[in-house]
Amino acid sequence: MGAAVQPDSGFMEKILFLAHTEPDGGLAQAALEALHGAKALCDELKGASLEAGLVGAQTQPAADTVGGIGVARVFVVTGGEFAAARYASDAVAAEAIARTTGATIVVAAATSRWNRVLPAVACRLGGRADAHVAGVQVRAGALTVSRWYYRQRMEARLSRAQRPWFLLLDPGGQPPWQGTPTPTNVEALTVPVPESCRRTQVTGIRAPATYTQTIRPDAELLFVAGAGWTKKQGDGQTHGADAERLILEFLRLSRASLGSSKSLVDLSGEGQTVLSFLSHLNQVGQTGSTPRHPKGLATCCHGEEPHTVGWRFVGQRRAINLDPNCGWARGKADVLYAADAFAVMARVNSLLGAGGR
Numbered sequence: 001m002g003a004a005v006q007p008d009s010g011f012m013e014k015i016l017f018l019a020h021t022e023p024d025g026g027l028a029q030a031a032l033e034a035l036h037g038a039k040a041l042c043d044e045l046k047g048a049s050l051e052a053g054l055v056g057a058q059t060q061p062a063a064d065t066v067g068g069i070g071v072a073r074v075f076v077v078t079g080g081e082f083a084a085a086r087y088a089s090d091a092v093a094a095e096a097i098a099r100t101t102g103a104t105i106v107v108a109a110a111t112s113r114w115n116r117v118l119p120a121v122a123c124r125l126g127g128r129a130d131a132h133v134a135g136v137q138v139r140a141g142a143l144t145v146s147r148w149y150y151r152q153r154m155e156a157r158l159s160r161a162q163r164p165w166f167l168l169l170d171p172g173g174q175p176p177w178q179g180t181p182t183p184t185n186v187e188a189l190t191v192p193v194p195e196s197c198r199r200t201q202v203t204g205i206r207a208p209a210t211y212t213q214t215i216r217p218d219a220e221l222l223f224v225a226g227a228g229w230t231k232k233q234g235d236g237q238t239h240g241a242d243a244e245r246l247i248l249e250f251l252r253l254s255r256a257s258l259g260s261s262k263s264l265v266d267l268s269g270e271g272q273t274v275l276s277f278l279s280h281l282n283q284v285g286q287t288g289s290t291p292r293h294p295k296g297l298a299t300c301c302h303g304e305e306p307h308t309v310g311w312r313f314v315g316q317r318r319a320i321n322l323d324p325n326c327g328w329a330r331g332k333a334d335v336l337y338a339a340d341a342f343a344v345m346a347r348v349n350s351l352l353g354a355g356g357r
């Protein structure tokens, strides 16, 4: 099925928006963003058409949402077998939809579920896939996508002649589609569930309660804890239990996302009791994550380059450090409070607890 195209030879793209639905049959934020991206692409590419494909236990609410955008046809693979993320069933569903539509461009959200399935589906169809797409542009009638390399140090723009081309759009790069849902007729595809699915049965979902979930990508504020929380303080003692209580209390009151320096998560990884709720997933920096929060507050963290490089997409940066010559003071933060973070956070918590935010 796959083929190379000459984009400037009057060739018209057939765009397919592909989504897996939520338990209520609707679309998650990341899928709504991908829908917005697919619609924008269709509007920009001359002569392009837009269809939708939906996979899940329920699909009608999502179909009504995509119907509101004016897609030509909506294909669905519906049923309990397609409710949970499972490679074999997701792959056959996506493949059936892509083959039926004959899409040349498939736009989907770069969810963990699609990221592990759609590159293989592209392969089955003789096409290509690009995951973690940060943006989609049309220049002189030709489609290019942008994506990051080397931990977001280099941005590349690339185009491909091979079709179908699967584009997995990273969440956060597009505004979500916000139109009014419209009752929409769907075309149901019957997809036999492969025998291999019997080997993987989803018996339930175990997830941490939201209050123990400390990584919150949608949070307004990133709160970073550094190794200073575990160091001897002015009285010659460590105060790990106080640190843990102050940080957890602040997260509960502010709903901030918790980041960490490498030094601190390394300590936790060694089984030390201090800040037991931290793992390497919290680590921000060169060998950690590069989160995108509007604001950030670093506490008891020195602000060395391998750490602050992970702050490059944080809008407004503040830090609390006893040392007025710490790394944050050297152009890394907008505001540095030269102060004791234990005292500052105790005061902040009492103000937040008193009702203010």
Ligand SMILES: Cc1cc2nc3c(=O)[nH]c(=O)nc-3n(C[C@H](O)[C@H](O)[C@H](O)COP(=O)(O)OP(=O)(O)OC[C@H]3O[C@@H](n4cnc5c(N)ncnc54)[C@H](O)[C@@H]3O)c2cc1C
Pocket (backbone or CB within 6 Å): 225, 226, 227, 228, 229, 231, 233, 260, 261, 262, 263, 264, 283, 284, 285, 286, 287, 288, 289, 299, 300, 301, 302, 303, 304, 305, 306, 307, 310, 320, 321, 322, 323, 326, 339, 340, 341, 342
């Ligand atoms: C190849 C490489 C990759 C790396 N990748 C990363 C990475 O991805 N992320 C990362 O974070 N690091 C990374 N590092 C490590 C980085 O260089 C630093 O060692 C680390 O960030 C230091 O962590 P810290 O600031 O928490 O600890 P420290 O350097 O120990 O600083 C603790 C700070 O706490 C302050 N403090 C102590 N008590 C208080 C108090 N009561 N109130 C206020 N302030 C207080 C101190 O003044 C001090 O500045 C990397 C290093 C290398 C070589």
